Structure formats: structure tokens, C-alpha cells
Amino acid sequence: xxxxxxxxxxxxxxxxxVRAFLPxxxxxxxxxxxxxxxxxxxxxxxxxxxxxxxVAGAARAAVIDAARRYPGLVxxxxxxxxxxxxxxWEPYRSRRYKVGEDMYALLGISRENKAGRLAxxxxxxxxxxxxxxxxxxxxxxMGHSQWAHLGMFMQSLALAATERxxxxxxxxxxxxxxxxxxxxxxxxxxxxxxxxxxxxxADPAAAVNTLRSERAGVAEFARFxxx
Numbered sequence: 001x002x003x004x005x006x007x008x009x010x011x012x013x014x015x016x017x018v019r020a021f022l023p024x025x026x027x028x029x030x031x032x033x034x035x036x037x038x039x040x041x042x043x044x045x046x047x048x049x050x051x052x053x054x055v056a057g058a059a060r061a062a063v064i065d066a067a068r069r070y071p072g073l074v075x076x077x078x079x080x081x082x083x084x085x086x087x088x089w090e091p092y093r094s095r096r097y098k099v100g101e102d103m104y105a106l107l108g109i110s111r112e113n114k115a116g117r118l119a120x121x122x123x124x125x126x127x128x129x130x131x132x133x134x135x136x137x138x139x140x141x142m143g144h145s146q147w148a149h150l151g152m153f154m155q156s157l158a159l160a161a162t163e164r165x166x167x168x169x170x171x172x173x174x175x176x177x178x179x180x181x182x183x184x185x186x187x188x189x190x191x192x193x194x195x196x197x198x199x200x201x202a203d204p205a206a207a208v209n210t211l212r213s214e215r216a217g218v219a220e221f222a223r224f225x226x227x
Contacts, residue, residue, distance in 0.1 A: 003163050011162040017213075018167040018198070019103070019123070020206030021130040026166065026199060028056070031132060034164070038157035042149065049146040050153045051137040053185055060133050066184050067125035070177060077179040081192075083172045091216075099213045106207045124173040130198035135174065135181070140192040150194065157197070167202035171195055 006014065031054055039048070055063050076082070088096065101111075109116040127133045134157070138150050158168045174181065174196035181193050202209050 004165050006163045008159070011159045015158055015162045015168070016209070016211070017169040018130075018202045019128045019169055019208045019211075020203040021128055021167065021198065021200040022203050023129065023131060024201045026056070026132045026201075028054075030164070030166075031134075031199070034157055034160045034166075037160040038153055041153040041156040043152075044145055044149055047142075047146060047149065048153075049138055049142050050150045051191065053135040053137065055133045055135070056131055060127070060131070063133060063181070063184065064126055066180060067177060070125075070180060076176040078175040079178060081175070081194075083175055095214075099211075102213070103208060103211050106211055108207075121173075124171050125177075127171075127196070127198040127200075128169060129203070130169070130200035132199040134197040134199055135185070136194045136197070137187065137191050138194055139190050141190055147194075154197070161199060165201070166199060169198040171197060 035052060035054075043049070084096070104111070104117060104120070107116075107120060109120060111117075123129075136150060136154060138147065154170065158170070161168050172195040175194065178193050181187075182191070185193070187193070
């Protein structure tokens, strides 16, 4: 697996959520090497509270088929850990709204085109065409700290993929099928699927892949108490 020679800073700047992938296969050996790097992520007490399920080929198709049998986008199966808090407040509500509108504008899907928007949302359940799907699982008895450690692992995986010319999209949307996928993957009693990730090569011709979400400047979120 050949690296592109990116620095960490460059990988952070280049990583985006890609929503249109080429069908180009990603070898299992490549995914194994990426996970071998990601496992070095920080972990309090060295608990390493993550499990990973990688699907490609027939296994990927089976997951997509299970999603297609889902009766609709509601009710969600995300349970006590929804993707977003209820009645999202500012400035978070506006940030979420804007990135959504920017994406649909690039796709040419108007606000009035409800069917078109639902069809785009449903593409989550097809990994946006990526040939590999990755699912992240955590023991539901773990606390907030361990969830943060899982996030560090996930970020490490995404950056390692970026370094090697691959693209990703974290998909908390798969949490809507948490119960369905727990059964599908025959997870242990306390195992809980957190989210998925699409992994593959970005389609350079897809307009949606030009989306760059706006980020708050350091002055908006950081406090410096220097003496």
C-alpha cells in the first residue's frame, strides 16, 4: 500500500465527507493495513473500546439488502443515543442546516423536491457507492470517555486512508438501523453499533464531492488564559 507522502496537516486539510465513490475495489490487505495504523490511536487505560466490521462484495450487498427491507426512515432505531439532540439550539442548528442546503444545491435538488432529497438520504444505505463499508461497534456499558476514544480511533482510520489516496464518509445514519444490524451481524448482548463509514476512491466528476463545510475559526471556540 503506497502512501502519498502527505503530512498530518495536509491529511487533515484534505479529508472530507465524500458522497460519491468510484466502483474501484479496495483490497482487503489495504483495509487491514489501515486498521493496523488506526489501532495506535489514544485509548485511556488502554481499554481500546472498539470493534470493527468490514463488509465488501457479497457481505456489503447483504447489508444493503437488509437496509432496503427497512420500512422507512422513521421510526429510527437509534434508541437512547440519537445522532443529534432534540430541538437543536444555536449555533449548531444553523450549522447543520447550512451544510445540508449547500450539499443539496450542489446536487441540484431543491427544497421542494422532497422525493429527490429522500432518495439522496437513502444513498447512505448504499455507502454512496463505495465498495467497502466499515462499521464501528462499542460495548453499550462504556462511558463517555470510551466513546471519545472510539472517535479518536475513527479519525485515525480516516486520516490513514486519506494519506493513501482513499476517501471516506462517516455515516452515523446507519444508527437508524441499530437493532436491525445488531441482529444481522449477530452482535454480542452488550455490543452496540455506533455508525458506519464508506471507504473507497472518490468520484472526481461528482459535484457533491466539491462540498467543503464551513468551520468556525479558532477565536469562536477557543479560550486562551495565558499569563
